[in-house]
Amino acid sequence: MTDLPIHAVLPDLLAALRGGSNAVLVAPPGAGKTTAVAPALLSEPWCDGEILLLSPRRLAARAAAERMAALAVEKVGGTFGYATRMDTRRSAATRVTVVTEGIFVNRIQADPELAGVCAVLFDEVHERSLDSDFGLALALDAQGALRPDLRIVAMSATLDGARFSRLMDGAPVIESEGRSYPLELRHLGRPAEARIDEPVTAAIRQALREAEGGILAFLPGVAEIERTAERLGDIPGAIVHKLHGSLDPAAQRAAIAPDPTGRRKIVLATSIAETSLTLDGIRVVVDSGLARRPRYDRAAGMTRLVTERASQASATQRAGRAARQGPG
Structure with a gap:
């Protein structure tokens, strides 16, 4: 071990x-x-x-x-x-x-x-x-x-x-001490009027040009993941995986494991990938800064999902995914 x-x-x-x-x-x-x-x-x-x-x-x-x-x-x-x-x-x-x-x-x-x-x-x-x-x-x-x-x-x-x-x-x-590798943070910003999948797609394409290793992108929900995957299309030498709770177990395992053919991996995930998981080969994290959380609506008397800014603790956990197996 x-x-x-x-x-x-x-x-x-x-x-x-x-x-x-x-x-x-x-x-x-x-x-x-x-x-x-x-x-x-x-x-x-x-x-x-x-x-x-x-x-x-x-x-x-x-x-x-x-x-x-x-x-x-x-x-x-x-x-x-x-x-x-x-x-x-x-x-x-x-x-x-x-x-x-x-x-x-x-x-x-x-x-x-x-x-x-x-x-x-x-x-x-x-x-x-x-x-x-x-x-x-x-x-x-x-x-x-x-x-x-x-x-x-x-x-x-x-x-x-x-x-x-x-x-x-x-x-x-x-x-316990952690296993720390160097982690470089870059803040790209995004236009306020743009849908989140547009700047995330641009950041992923920039990472493909400027960095090595797999890429993990955090998006607030399934709809944003689907739009981002559509925008990325087919990328030579790379494979796009989706990772969220409604996927079948086989698709989730494929997103976590290394690609058997050695292709560069791009994983589009919700906050499900924040903790308790190590995604093999990930060296870059692209964070939308958003999360979809259940919140109780007193007026409606029911719980509903709300898109909000990710907390600082969540952002730290997300960034750490890039430096678990090497510099990120």
Whole structure:
């Protein structure tokens, strides 16, 4: 297995969980926390059941399980599996199950004791969703009332460790260094009257001329991705992939993996690619600066999607995709 920055602090994390029930892990993007922590816990004396690893997105859940299985030279559904709303791959032999936050909330409500589960790992807790916060509250409640032996770990790249430590009864905070490569930032700007797909297409074509490696472009939604793909057309020596939640798993895997024929890869993605994923070969990120988020409309009494500026934390996460495997 490739040596990752997270391996330097795994002994501290294991020691913390041998001596207590909770821990907080702060690890920058690319440190390896998503795929290295759960396998390291499997051989611990207290870990005689299943480990649940919570992921904020279906794509990230499936990719994490597939990566851990590949590192163990196994097929998904053996020691490492996943369970999402649309797809499940697990068996009686599964020891680590990557689940989306909604699946976990349903499971703990149906079984508050979490029978057979020895640890729950909350990945990317900084993203703060209702299911994530509710799931953590339910897990801590179950630990306090029914399962004092249950281990709970909160993990994130941009986590306020001290705040979560207080929430988790003074849990120790373990910090990992990241794997940093040089990252050059360029601000191109865009005309206010132009649709976002026009300047993004121009930026991608500029990157094709001036930089090497794959290109990842962040756009707010599927409509903008489709228009950008149409504007790009066929590019000699390159292939365009789309990456969003409504694609079938095979198309999502193709966008994440290296191109088998060695072509330069251009990935047009929503915010689904911000965290928990490493897209092989990406050296350039083109960021529209926009994201489409669910927001509750009091007047209408319902939740709707709103296009808004991406937060600074999101912009930092997006830019970091370009420097995970080399200078970007």
